Amino acid sequence: MNFDWSILAAHLDLLALGALNTFLILLLALFFGVVIGALVCAGNLQTRRLLRLPSRIYTHIFRTVPEMALIFWIYLSLPLILGTSFSAFASGILALSLVAGAFLGEIFRAGIVAMPAGQVDAANALGLGFVARWVKVILPQALRTVLPAIVNFITELLKMTSLLAAITVGELAYQAYILGSQTFKYNEFFTSVAIAYFVLIFPVSLLARRLERRGGAA
């Protein structure tokens, strides 16, 4: 079995474009995911059951529907309901953002719930107002607790971006598929793309492990 290095070199521009798109998708989905997650988390922390309900429903739906089904549904079915269609790229970002919002919302909630009640007592006893209480006391501690979980989720999200190949979003896996089909050099392209994902994700994964260990020691 020959491994044709030259074919990779010849199409490096498209592969690089794919990697860039993957990175862009990750950043956008993460950004919207954090915003949605914060809202979902705020809803989930309400003491009244009725106020919690929308967040509960949201979380259940987007954590249980398989990402692939959701991606196809948003790209192919949602336009039928709305009467307008979005680009594959926008549909993909929307799908991943919705999923990220559900997972990140639960992660944020875990961090806040895990904080000892005495911390809020102390903040109240010291007269810290709503903003200072959250910015100075609750969020720094909650984020520190869940940072490993967040970093872990980022690696999951990075892997999820490859699913967007199914709806022709030009990210890394899609480029490998297209280049492979044009040149019949599937092996070269998918092997190198698989390695590229590993090289991207492995350091982040190691970082999560380190953060977990550090968190356990503190």
Place this chain on the structure above:
Amino acid sequence: MTQPKIKFDRVTKRYGPLTVLNQICLDIDPGELVTIIGPSGSGKTTVLRVLMTLESIDDGVIYIDGEPFNKMRAGGALAPASNAHIRRLRARIGMVFQNFNLFPHMSALDNCIEAPIHSLGLARGEAVNRADELLDMVGLAGLRSRYPSQLSGGQQQRVAIARALAMQPEILLFDEPTSALDPEMVGEVLQVIRDLASAHSYTMLLVTHQMGFAREVSDRVCFFDAGQFVEQGPPQELLGSPKNERARQFLSKVLEAR
């Protein structure tokens, strides 16, 4: 007759069907150190928590310097207090917790300047100067940049006392301040409280199981049981020869165990 610094007027607190404070009444004079003793789970801590506004109360009125605290005067009647009203009076009260509750992500110094900057609006430099003085006073001048996890329990509790004092309160609440400490660290914390009681004019309310310490520093000891102040008096009297049967039983158990 002087105005009581703190006055509980028939204060009631319920958790569901459980009445934790049952129409309690208590007057505390300015500068007085009152110790509350009683069985675990009797609601002693709740007395402090409602005073610190960490818990709401269901009935009755708490007065600070003669001003209704959980209510406010509106015309001739008492109306529910506004947040601003509660915040203004609450600033006169500081609290020290059983589990210290220091902010673990802040150094000892930062623990002591965060609230003065945000709540009192002090400039950072001034807050730092005052925090340093207070840390010095509790014997921790050299440890200002340590984080709580790098401090012993006794040191943490002394930082917590400095943090409470940094807010310039007139009233200090101590909720079993030595219960979470290893025995060898109890003394250093009690010494700080002793110094505060003798050298300053704070009005202090102390919940403790340290009967010897209560006898030594208290102006008055109150025995609390089943949601009420059952008996109160000078420490020698109450701790020496309590009249109430439950107080007598409690004290004989506690003193036996020592």
